[in-house]
Amino acid sequence: MQANLTTTSLVAEPATVKKLRLRRGFTLEWVSKQVERQKGWGSKVESGKIYLTGENLEKYAHILEVPVELMVRPLPAVSAEGLILRKCQTPQKTVNRLEDEAELRVDVYTAP
Structure with missing residues (x-):
């Protein structure tokens, strides 16, 4: 895969990359x-x-099945307010995952 002219000048937002990767599991x-790099590359x-x-x-965006444009900007912060959780004691990991999912949905629906 050869990078096109528009993506050579774009730089991914690290926090967005992490949220999108976690969202995909x-x-x-x-x-x-998958990107043909060493193990520690993704962490860096x-x-x-x-x-x-x-x-x-481009490879990373393809793997995550998202447009490159989504990866180069920060996702908006969205709180868990309004999320209905069935258990009284919801693990923080679950709350974090739901917040990340809500952020992704807000960003996809409000993308220019």
Whole structure:
């Protein structure tokens, strides 16, 4: 896959990359392997230590089944307010996942 001119200048937002990956349920190791990189590469991308651009950005977006444009901007913050949870004691991990899912939906529906 050859990076096109428009994606060579784009840089993915690390927090967005992580949220989108978690939403799909993929591990860092698996995504790194799909992009033909070493195991720790995905962690460095998500922490902002290395930039995700060009061909790698296109591959990553393809793996996550999202447009490249979604990966290069921060997702809006959305709280869990309004979410109805059936249990009285909801694990924080579940609340975090639901908030991430709500953020993704808000961003996809409000994309320009």
